[in-house]
Amino acid sequence: MVAAGITIVSEPSCLSSLSGMAAVADDFSISFLLSVALSYGGFLSESYFDERISWIQYPVRRLVTTCLVYFVYVFCTSFIIIFLYSLLIKERFTPGNIPWKDLVAWTWFPMQVAFVLSFIFISRSFLMEWKKAAIEAEQLKTEQLAQQYQSLKDQLNPHFLFNSLNVLSNLVYENQDTAARFIGQLSRIYRYVLDVQQEELVAVSREAGFAESYLSLQKMRFEDALQYRINVPETAGYLPPLSLQLLLENAIKHNIASSEQPLCIEISAEDGCLMVRNNLQMKTSQPNESAGIGLSNIRKRYELLSDKAIEIGNNDGYFTVRLPVLTRIYDKNSPVAQL
Secondary structure (H helix, E strand, O other): OHHHHHHHHHOHHHHHOHHHHHHOHHHHHHHHHHHHHHHHHHHHHHHHHHOOOOOOOOHHHHHHHHHHHHHHHHHHHHHHHHHHHHHHHOOOOEOOEOOHHHHHHHOHHHHHHHHHHHHHHHHHHHHHHHHHHHHHHHHHHHHHHHHHHHHHHHOHHHHHHHHHHHHHHHHHHHOHHHHHHHHHHHHHHHHHHHHOOOOOOEEHHHHHHHHHHHHHHHHHHHHHHEEEEEEOOOOOOEEOOOHHHHHHHHHHHHEOOOOOOOEEEEEEEEOOEEEEEEEOOEOOOOOOOOOOOHHHHHHHHHHHHOOOOOEEEEEOOEEEEEEEOEOOOOOOOOHHHOO
């Protein structure tokens, strides 16, 4: 294509007849040879500098160096090809009578073609490296977010175990039979904690089932002082793992629970959210061992996974937290969120 274009530009009358086309056959050959040499040189120069000078880090140096090397190559190559063509094929001069000025002038047109080719090669090289850099930056961002999310999840395992052991230590002295049943139930619950440790999301039904097991575990300790109701009928979607457990744990930890003042907890599905609500009867002194990671942990995990945020309310004597139910296709293109 390049050779045909050069030939037509040089001799536009060649298209008028077959004899005209035959007359420029030699010119087409030299044009083809030049176009191959120019294209191959552009490819080689870009490949060479792609490994040595980055467009992203040193754009000016890369542009100047690439253009300088390529145009020197084009001039030398064109000069040699035109010299041999004029001497051996066209016989325009003899070895003893070489028109150096004319040969230099004849390289002007290949240099113009080289300018167009260099623009194409440079644009392609720059776009390819920019795309590669963008992909690498996105991968790095993904890794950083994944590590950040994993660190948040890693908080849950020891946090859950620590608080459960504190409860167990009290039960051992109060009621050994209850403590034994507590240990059995705790082992089953802790199996779930280990199973979901490496998951970004778990099904709402699994979280609701775990909440049921967790509350029944606490029921062994508090008996009539704790009342709960779970109403999550076939709710599709997903939640960050152990979100419900953290909310339930906070409710039990920070509120009075007694036979005279039972703590009532309700979990229900409402408008694309899972709502956790408990009556407010705050303790006068809060536990010192509270790590304060409950609501903060859930909020940060939602920020990494979606543009939906948890909603917290404190109205009419009730503390309410609404957890948006997520899907496998999230609301923003978070790298952590793409499973």
